Structure formats: structure tokens, C-alpha cells
Amino acid sequence: MPRSVNAVASRARRKKILKLTRGQFGRRKNVWTVAKNSWEKGQSYAYRDRRAKKRSFRALWIARINAGVRQFGMSYSAFMGAIHKSGIELNRKVLADLAMNHPEAFKAIVDKVK
Numbered sequence: 001m002p003r004s005v006n007a008v009a010s011r012a013r014r015k016k017i018l019k020l021t022r023g024q025f026g027r028r029k030n031v032w033t034v035a036k037n038s039w040e041k042g043q044s045y046a047y048r049d050r051r052a053k054k055r056s057f058r059a060l061w062i063a064r065i066n067a068g069v070r071q072f073g074m075s076y077s078a079f080m081g082a083i084h085k086s087g088i089e090l091n092r093k094v095l096a097d098l099a100m101n102h103p104e105a106f107k108a109i110v111d112k113v114k
């Protein structure tokens with residue numbers, strides 16, 4: 001009995017990966033094994049960096065809030081402690097945006113917290 005390999009499905013599977021690696025450099029875009037490894041590695045980087053992005057943005061927001069409150073003679077930690085005690089429920093993303101783009105609104109928050 002002849003061996004059945006289902007070449008149609010195998011080819012479709014390979015074409016799918018090669019389509020996903022289009023635009024990459026060298027053999028990564030047209031050699032099946034290299035393209036498959038490249039795509040899998042890229043997927044693991046994407047998964048990891050979706051989480052790392054959250055950490056790096058939080059660090060950026062903290063730096064911006066710290067720079068904003070230093071102008072009013074406070075430290076970041078003192079400001080965050082005071083803001084939680086006063087019951088103002090603004091997250092770091094919003095506070096950083098206010099510190100950067102709306103300094104007068106941020107000054108009002110700092111004055112209320114002091």
C-alpha cells in the first residue's frame with residue numbers, strides 16, 4: 001500500500017508560516033526551517049515584551065510624576081502616600097499625563113494633597 005502524505009495540507013501549513021515571515025531578512029523569509037524558527041522565536045519575544053512594556057511604562061510614569069512633584073518641594077513617595085491618604089483615586093498614568101501636559105491641573109492636585 002502506498003504511503004499517504006497529504007501534501008496539500010503540508011504545503012498549506014508551510015505557506016502560512018512563510019507568509020508570516022514575509023519582510024524578514026535573508027533566509028528567514030524563504031527557507032522553511034529557518035523561517036519557522038524565526039517566527040517561533042518572534043512569538044516568544046512578543047509574549048515576553050507585552051509584559052515588559054507594562055513595566056517600562058510604569059517606570060516612565062513614575063519618573064514623570066517625580067519630576068512634576070519635585071517642582072513643588074515633594075518627593076514621589078511622599079506625594080503618593082499623601083494622595084492615597086487624601087482619597088484621590090487617580091492612577092499613575094493619569095497623574096503623569098497631567099504633570100506633562102496640564103501643569104496647572106497637576107499643581108491643583110499637589111496643593112490639595114499638601
